[in-house]
Amino acid sequence: MIQESSTDVLRQSMVDYLMRIIGLPDDEALAHEADDVVRALDARLEAERHAVA
Amino acid sequence: MSAIVDADSPILRAVRTHTQAENASSFLALNTGNSVFTAPGSDGVIVYRRTGRYAVQLGGPFAAPDAYDTLLDRYLEHVREQGLRPVGVQLQRHDAERYAGRGFTVNQIGASWAVSLPEFTLRGSRFMQLRNKISRAFRNGLRVEEVPAENCREALAAIDDAWLGSKGEQARPLEFLVGQVGGDAQRHRRLFVGTIDDAPVAYISYSPVFGSRAGWMHDLSRRVPSGSPGLMEAINSFAIERFREEGVQWLHFGFTPFTGLDEGNELPGHSPSFQWLMHFLWEHGEGLYPAQTQLAYKHKWAPDATLPEYVAFDGGASLAAFAHIFRACNAF
Numbered sequence: 590m591i592q593e594s595s596t597d598v599l600r601q602s603m604v605d606y607l608m609r610i611i612g613l614p615d616d617e618a619l620a621h622e623a624d625d626v627v628r629a630l631d632a633r634l635e636a637e638r639h640a641v642a
Numbered sequence: 643m644s645a646i647v648d649a650d651s652p653i654l655r656a657v658r659t660h661t662q663a664e665n666a667s668s669f670l671a672l673n674t675g676n677s678v679f680t681a682p683g684s685d686g687v688i689v690y691r692r693t694g695r696y697a698v699q700l701g702g703p704f705a706a707p708d709a710y711d712t713l714l715d716r717y718l719e720h721v722r723e724q725g726l727r728p729v730g731v732q733l734q735r736h737d738a739e740r741y742a743g744r745g746f747t748v749n750q751i752g753a754s755w756a757v758s759l760p761e762f763t764l765r766g767s768r769f770m771q772l773r774n775k776i777s778r779a780f781r782n783g784l785r786v787e788e789v790p791a792e793n794c795r796e797a798l799a800a801i802d803d804a805w806l807g808s809k810g811e812q813a814r815p816l817e818f819l820v821g822q823v824g825g826d827a828q829r830h831r832r833l834f835v836g837t838i839d840d841a842p843v844a845y846i847s848y849s850p851v852f853g854s855r856a857g858w859m860h861d862l863s864r865r866v867p868s869g870s871p872g873l874m875e876a877i878n879s880f881a882i883e884r885f886r887e888e889g890v891q892w893l894h895f896g897f898t899p900f901t902g903l904d905e906g907n908e909l910p911g912h913s914p915s916f917q918w919l920m921h922f923l924w925e926h927g928e929g930l931y932p933a934q935t936q937l938a939y940k941h942k943w944a945p946d947a948t949l950p951e952y953v954a955f956d957g958g959a960s961l962a963a964f965a966h967i968f969r970a971c972n973a974f
Contacts, residue, residue: 603919603961610965611930611974614694620962627959630915638914 596637599630653678654830656687656704661853663736665701666754666894666949667819669849669859672827675817676700681716684709688717690728691818696966697721699730700819702737710740718956729963730954732819732897735907738952742909749909749916751953752933753902755895755945756855759886762893764879772942775872776879782870783838786880791823791833797842798823798835801864808867817972819897821861823847832858834881836865836873844873846881855947857892858885875942895940897951900924900933907950913959930968 594602606623613619657668671678671689677697679688686705690697705713721728731751733741742748764773791798806813823833823845836844844865848858858881865873882893900923908917924933955963968974 599915600918600922603915604922607919607961607965610962611968614962614965614969614974617695620960623961624958627913627915627961630918631913631959634914634918 594629596630596633599626599633602626603630651826652680653687653689653704654827656685658852660686660704660706662707663702663704663734664853664855664949665704665732665734665737666756666851666853666855666859667732667897668701668704668852669827669830670819670821671700671704672825672830673818673822674825679713679717679720681713684713684716686710686713688713690717690721691970692726693966693970695726696963696970697724697726697728698818698967698970699728701732701734702730702740714740714744727960727963728956729960729966730952731967733952733954735950735952738909738954741952741954742911746954746956747911747913747916747959748952748954749912749920749959750903750907750950751920752897752899752951754897754949754951755902755937755940756857756947756949757893757895757943758946759857759882759890759893761946762882762886768944772875776876777872779836779870779872779876784836784843784870784873784876785838786834786836786877788832788834788881788884791828791831791847794833794835794842795824797837798845801842801845801866804866804868805864814972814974818970819967820971821847821849821859823862831861832881834877834884836877838870842866843869844877846874846877848881851892851894855892855894857890857894859894859896861896874939878943892947893943895943895945898933898936898940899931900927901937902948902950904950909952913955916953916959916964919964930973 676689686709688703690699703713738748832848834846846863847861849861851857851859
């Protein structure tokens with residue numbers, strides 16, 4: 590699902606996860622899900638940067 | 643800087659001596675509530691706070707150049723053995739490059755701001771609004787004095803209570819990456835208090851800054867919400883004149899997250915998503931930290947230096963690690 594998301598959806602998801610982690614800072618499963626989103630967005634933004642270059 | 647004459651604390655000795663990173667906030671290492679890591683045979687200290695499953699480190703190691711890597715290795719081993727994940731904040735460029743070289747993901751998180759005092763003047767049109775604000779505070783009866791903190795505990799407590807009360811029921815005073823008044827380190831700080839009709843209305847605490855930009859850092863500042871406009875500006879202008887008379891070279895305004903962001907400051911291997919998040923929080927992160935308000939105050943003084951500050955993630959960029967920086971600061 591993360592792979593198919595648009596860049597803006599991933600960005601919004603990153604913000605949402607940050608807010609959820611602030612609400613549940615000790616939830617490790619939530620932290621791992623957030624890591625997945627960050628990795629996916631990193632890959633997407635790197636790809637976009639290379640495409641522009 | 644003659645106020646700092648003793649070196650009875652190993653933390654103070656380390657932040658005064660090992661200044662190669664030029665961390666203007668290094669005196670925060672002496673805050674009560676910090677944990678300090680040292681290792682036998684390694685000249686230096688690492689300062690951190692444990693919060694949740696994270697160890698949040700203030701700056702890099704304050705260590706001799708030949709002890710930097712060893713101390714950091716032992717610290718990382720120490721916190722990992724305890725099941726903690728390390729994350730560093732307020733790393734300076736010097737530290738950031740070292741951490742990136744070790745495989746940390748390092749991103750700019752904000753900047754600190756500083757004014758060169760020898761050339762500083764409030765003359766000229768760029769400072770007209772600031773001058774007017776300062777004049778208004780003094781016309782409203784403000785008097786400013788530099789005082790020992792132990793002589794005005796009740797006054798400071800009254801200001802703190804009024805300040806916190808104005809922030810709403812959920813308000814929490816920030817810690818760790820902000821200054822303190824009191825404790826063993828107080829004799830090294832300077833305190834300027836404003837009164838109107840003998841009632842305390844505001845104060846600014848300044849902490850020492852070491853290194854090539856030595857001077858003072860405009861640190862903890864609070865005011866009563868019902869006071870005159872321009873209280874902080876007037877107190878700071880008073881302190882600036884005092885510092886200039888003493889020949890102090892730099893006034894630092896400290897770190898503000900999400901500010902001073904620049905692509906050119908990023909290091910190879912940084913996280914582009916985290917870089918984007920910092921820009922997003924600058925625009926929309928008021929609820930997490932009022933960066934725009936804080937920077938607006940610092941910009942009033944036309945800073946001469948913008949110094950990028952970094953976060954270092956152990957492995958990939960992590961939202962949980964980032965959140966725990968704010969948790970360590972008592973933000974939530």
